[in-house]
Amino acid sequence: MRKGIRNWGPPLLLVSPTVVILGIFVYGLIGANVSVSLSDRHSLQPAENFVGLDNYFALFAEERFLHSLYNLGMFTLFFIVGTMVFGFLWAWMLDKGVSAEGVFRSVYLFPMAISFVASGVVWRWLLNSAEGDRASGLNRIFESLGLGFLQNPWWSDPTWGMAAIALPAIWQLSGYVMALFLSGFRGIPEELREAARMDGASEWKLYRHVIFPQLSPVALSALIIVGHMSLKVFDLIMAITKAIYQTEVPATYLWVALTSNDYAKAATIATILLLFVAVLIVPYLIYTARSEKAER
Amino acid sequence: MTITTGIEKKADVAAPPAGARARFRIGRTAKYALLVLFLIVVLMPVYVLVVTSLKPPQDVNPATSWGLPLRWPWESVAPGGPTGFDNWSIAWEALAPAIGRTFLLAIPAALISSFLGSMNGFVLSRWRFPRADWVFTFILFGMFIPYQAIMTPLVQMKTGLGLPSGIGTLLIVHIIYGLPICTLIFRNYYVGIPMELMEASRVDGAGMLRTFGSIVLPLSLPGFVVTIIWQFTSAWNDFLFALFLSNQREGPVSLALNNLAQGAQLANYGAAMAGALLASLPTLVVYIVLGKYFIGGLMSGSVKS
Numbered sequence: 001m002r003k004g005i006r007n008w009g010p011p012l013l014l015v016s017p018t019v020v021i022l023g024i025f026v027y028g029l030i031g032a033n034v035s036v037s038l039s040d041r042h043s044l045q046p047a048e049n050f051v052g053l054d055n056y057f058a059l060f061a062e063e064r065f066l067h068s069l070y071n072l073g074m075f076t077l078f079f080i081v082g083t084m085v086f087g088f089l090w091a092w093m094l095d096k097g098v099s100a101e102g103v104f105r106s107v108y109l110f111p112m113a114i115s116f117v118a119s120g121v122v123w124r125w126l127l128n129s130a131e132g133d134r135a136s137g138l139n140r141i142f143e144s145l146g147l148g149f150l151q152n153p154w155w156s157d158p159t160w161g162m163a164a165i166a167l168p169a170i171w172q173l174s175g176y177v178m179a180l181f182l183s184g185f186r187g188i189p190e191e192l193r194e195a196a197r198m199d200g201a202s203e204w205k206l207y208r209h210v211i212f213p214q215l216s217p218v219a220l221s222a223l224i225i226v227g228h229m230s231l232k233v234f235d236l237i238m239a240i241t242k243a244i245y246q247t248e249v250p251a252t253y254l255w256v257a258l259t260s261n262d263y264a265k266a267a268t269i270a271t272i273l274l275l276f277v278a279v280l281i282v283p284y285l286i287y288t289a290r291s292e293k294a295e296r
Numbered sequence: 297m298t299i300t301t302g303i304e305k306k307a308d309v310a311a312p313p314a315g316a317r318a319r320f321r322i323g324r325t326a327k328y329a330l331l332v333l334f335l336i337v338v339l340m341p342v343y344v345l346v347v348t349s350l351k352p353p354q355d356v357n358p359a360t361s362w363g364l365p366l367r368w369p370w371e372s373v374a375p376g377g378p379t380g381f382d383n384w385s386i387a388w389e390a391l392a393p394a395i396g397r398t399f400l401l402a403i404p405a406a407l408i409s410s411f412l413g414s415m416n417g418f419v420l421s422r423w424r425f426p427r428a429d430w431v432f433t434f435i436l437f438g439m440f441i442p443y444q445a446i447m448t449p450l451v452q453m454k455t456g457l458g459l460p461s462g463i464g465t466l467l468i469v470h471i472i473y474g475l476p477i478c479t480l481i482f483r484n485y486y487v488g489i490p491m492e493l494m495e496a497s498r499v500d501g502a503g504m505l506r507t508f509g510s511i512v513l514p515l516s517l518p519g520f521v522v523t524i525i526w527q528f529t530s531a532w533n534d535f536l537f538a539l540f541l542s543n544q545r546e547g548p549v550s551l552a553l554n555n556l557a558q559g560a561q562l563a564n565y566g567a568a569m570a571g572a573l574l575a576s577l578p579t580l581v582v583y584i585v586l587g588k589y590f591i592g593g594l595m596s597g598s599v600k601s
Binding site: 007008010011012014015017018019021022025026029030032033036086090093094098103104105106107108109110111112113114115116117118119120121122123124125126128130133134135136137140141144171175179180183228231232234235238239242250251254255258263266267269270271273274277281282285286289292293 | 327328330331334335338339341344345348358359361362412415416419420423424425426428429431432433434435436437438440441442443444445446447448449450451452453472473475476479503504505529532533534535536539540550553554557558565568569571572573575576579580582583587590591595
């Protein structure tokens with residue numbers, strides 16, 4: 001026992017500041033947030049009453065919040081599909097020995113280094129909704145390429161608008177997914193491919209039965225990362241449209257609520273957002289921890 | 297540009313029949329065409345940024361938005377009128393103080409979180425204690441939470457403690473919320489490198505701090521490069537914390553840029569685009585100079601090592 005403390009005491013001591021800090025600033029504040037969401041603090045005045053889940057019921061009865069959920073769903077769908085498709089496609093094309101691979105890789109990846117605020121400046125302009133003679137941005141390109149029928153109002157469209165907001169996000173993060181897939185491709189030992197070829201497997205069969213299955217853990221990681229980024233989307237929308245109804249998602253609605261000092265509402269939206277992310281992340285963290293333990 | 301030797305060698309090994317060879321060549325041409333097409337598409341927004349930033353306001357017209365500037369950036373439409381270069385000086389004036397402040401934020405945030413992360417990573421991978429996995433998962437969760445989930449109480453806490461809206465408060469916040477990712481990156485890094493020396497020193501009875509300081513730290517440079525890049529970029533590009541906890545006058549560059557782009561001089565697209573380029577320069581330089589490690593950092597950001 002004494003030996004145990006001598007061995008474990010110092011490492012525990014070393015991580016304890018981090019554990020305490022995160023205990024307060026992550027878990028403590030999450031707790032504080034939940035408790036505000038259960039109160040009636042709708043103004044600068046301190047909360048008076050515990051109101052249970054009333055704020056949650058009120059929010060889900062609100063057309064505006066449901067609209068923000070619809071927008072988030074739409075954005076997430078297009079964002080995930082877009083980044084996964086382009087990320088995979090680029091990695092696949094680059095995997096099989098391409099000259100100047102470094103150039104392609106660097107260019108595909110560089111948007112990741114730029115902030116959404118900065119890229120929002122140009123994308124707000126590219127996604128300009130004016131058509132015909134007044135068209136600018138992408139609509140202007142379509143017009144001049146003779147693809148005028150592709151012109152559309154982009155994010156001002158109430159049904160499909162959020163798909164347009166996903167475009168810059170896809171532009172920015174496909175390279176990241178590509179990098180993940182590329183490391184997955186590179187992690188497959190050459191012998192495995194050779195062995196399959198020796199056995200007379202066609203290229204397609206090689207991919208179908210050897211390479212794709214090996215990539216599924218990477219694909220899962222990419223999906224989780226992109227998915228949780230999508231649920232948190234905020235900067236991009238603020239930069240392109242500001243916090244307006246048409247492109248509202250829970251994260252920007254929270255900003256609107258907080259700036260009008262409706263603390264309880266902001267906290268309620270935050271808790272719902274956290275639950276969404278937790279549903280995605282917690283099983284993944286448990287799965288990762290388990291599979292690592294198995295490897296050890 | 298020389299066409300690869302790599303592919304041809306592989307093709308030789310496979311020795312496909314003539315028909316397959318021709319198909320292969322067509323396939324390869326199509327692949328390059330596609331790769332170049334994507335290259336152009338990805339670079340398009342950059343082209344627009346650069347070109348527009350060099351046009352005087354009178355020349356910024358939706359109809360010619362994709363065209364090159366009509367005149368040299370130092371020439372004006374009317375004598376003495378605004379030029380394309382004016383965009384850059386307007387942007388510089390609007391952003392320069394904030395850019396300075398953001399360096400004061402991003403550099404210490406990167407260094408301090410990295411150092412703490414390396415200690416945690418070392419303990420969690422190499423000097424483990426019972427339930428270390430639980431502690432790791434406990435720390436890791438902080439990386440994935442939407443920061444909105446803690447924002448309301450954090451704003452209240454800042455007000456309650458009377459913290460200023462300047463860089464100092466943001467620095468504390470970035471250090472704290474950078475801990476999980478730095479811990480993760482270092483843990484994955486230390487698991488990956490063989491450290492017999494460390495085991496030996498442990499057997500020789502060296503304490504943990506001594507082992508960490510004299511054996512582990514000197515081997516940690518690549519890990520530090522990755523975490524510093526990661527933290528620097530995320531502190532530099534952060535908008536969320538800046539918006540909630542700071543203000544335009546004392547805040548980092550993201551706020552100043554947002555103000556330039558959406559503020560009073562709404563119509564001046566040229567200056568906004570010059571500003572966007574200016575604000576992106578430091579992270580782009582990091583990306584270009586340390587690109588290889590940047591990719592490493594992105595990989596380490598995924599949970600699995």
